[in-house]
Amino acid sequence: MRILFERFSAAPAGPAIFIDRDGVINRRRPGDYVLEWSQFVFMPGIREALRRLSTLRLPMIVISNQAAVGKGLLEAAALKAMTVQLQEVLRGSGVVLNAYYYCTHRSDEGCDCRKPKPGLLRQAAAELNIDLPRSIFIGDADTDVQAARLAGCQPIMFDPECRYRTERADWMKNIATARDSDELVKFTVKCLQATSIVAAIPEGMSW
Numbered sequence: 001m002r003i004l005f006e007r008f009s010a011a012p013a014g015p016a017i018f019i020d021r022d023g024v025i026n027r028r029r030p031g032d033y034v035l036e037w038s039q040f041v042f043m044p045g046i047r048e049a050l051r052r053l054s055t056l057r058l059p060m061i062v063i064s065n066q067a068a069v070g071k072g073l074l075e076a077a078a079l080k081a082m083t084v085q086l087q088e089v090l091r092g093s094g095v096v097l098n099a100y101y102y103c104t105h106r107s108d109e110g111c112d113c114r115k116p117k118p119g120l121l122r123q124a125a126a127e128l129n130i131d132l133p134r135s136i137f138i139g140d141a142d143t144d145v146q147a148a149r150l151a152g153c154q155p156i157m158f159d160p161e162c163r164y165r166t167e168r169a170d171w172m173k174n175i176a177t178a179r180d181s182d183e184l185v186k187f188t189v190k191c192l193q194a195t196s197i198v199a200a201i202p203e204g205m206s207w
């Protein structure tokens, strides 16, 4: 499912910041899905972090698995309504996300868009003219890192609860891992600078 809010000029193809939803923008609900807006709780500092990233003026696109739809727990229309509500609240905080791409399939459906598969990233890149090798994918799980790698973009881990701190697995080595939303902004900008996307840090983004 694709929900497009803000178009952007994309000729020639440019980089984007892809963002996972559950665990990055809002808290995960252990063992459960976010089925209604009242269950949507923002991660600490994430709105300010996204606002600062918005000043880079790169397309920002949410990439998220929402199998609750495929399981019949959440109507597609309700997911859409929740997304509109999220977009409104973020806009009030000065954050502009351009589009949301959801995989609504169950894991047993064998689709090619459910992360760790890279289908959603590739679809967004094709439809919105995005250069994947110069793009960043911010996620909170190994499946996000895998999807980023398969699509050829740079993974950044957001792990404020240190879920992976004790046993840092092989797949996490050499991946920038932000412990809070300030680090998330820093690492994202650093990563973009490494690929020469952001020549200079925009005004008002000093730290």
Ligand SMILES: [Zn+2]
Pocket: 103, 104, 105, 111, 112, 113, 114
């Ligand atoms: Zn899918």
